[in-house]
Amino acid sequence: MKLLTFLFFFLCFQALAQSNLQDVIYLKNGSVIRGLVIEQVPNISIKLRTSDGSVFVYKITEVEKITKEEKISTRSNNYEFKKSGYVNIAEIGYAPGLSNSEGAFILSDVNGYMINESFSAGIGAGISVFNSATFIPIYADFRAYLGDKISIMIVGDIGYGFQSGNAYTKLNGLFVNPAIGIRTSITQKNVIMFSLGYMKQFVSAKVNLLGYTYSYNDSTNNLSLKFGITF
Secondary structure (H helix, E strand, C coil): CHHHHHHHHHHHHHHHHHHCEEEEEEECCCCEEEEEEEEEECCCEEEEECCCCCEEEEEHHHEEEEEEEECCCCCCCCCCCCCCEEEEEEEEEEECECCCCCCEEEEEEEEEEEEECCEEEEEEEEEEECCCCEEEEEEEEEEEEECCCEEEEEEEEEEEEEEECCCCEEEEEEEECCEEEEEEECCCCCEEEEEEEEEEEEEEEEEEECCEEEEEEEECCEEEEEEEEEC
């Protein structure tokens, strides 16, 4: 039984090793062709198919040697960032409260434009869900990017947050959310990003109670932790 188990894993290992190999033909003129040998006529010719589907036939007299070598990966995760054009940024996160402020779950979406590879601007809308109130901020979104591959991201959001409370309370006010983070490309079109910032929602409230109207001003104080992806 142990022998059969050993043979099974040995054959699996061999199969995996073979799948990572490819035929390589070295020609006398210095050319190197990689792919899969699909036909060989002894002492006459050899036929090889490359990874893009092309088929080449060579006379044996043209061939210096034929070997099996590990495949060379042509894939790369070092995608370039978009340099200009429309960009959509969707973000989700949490805003822990500071100085006795409530925490909030946050969602946002920005429709923006890459002015160049280092700067974007757009209009964003989101939702901030606190225990006692839910705000819908509408804001201008400005982003600066520094570096290649994995770049530093500086974010500035400023706008106005709206909330329709119960029959007795109306809340609204200035919304700001500066942040700093990093971003990296995961495909030719998609970028992921992480950011840490400071979120503040100013509140101007009017409370109607027993026929009297009371006004007061307040604000939240929160960190903002966000994960985002661009489309």
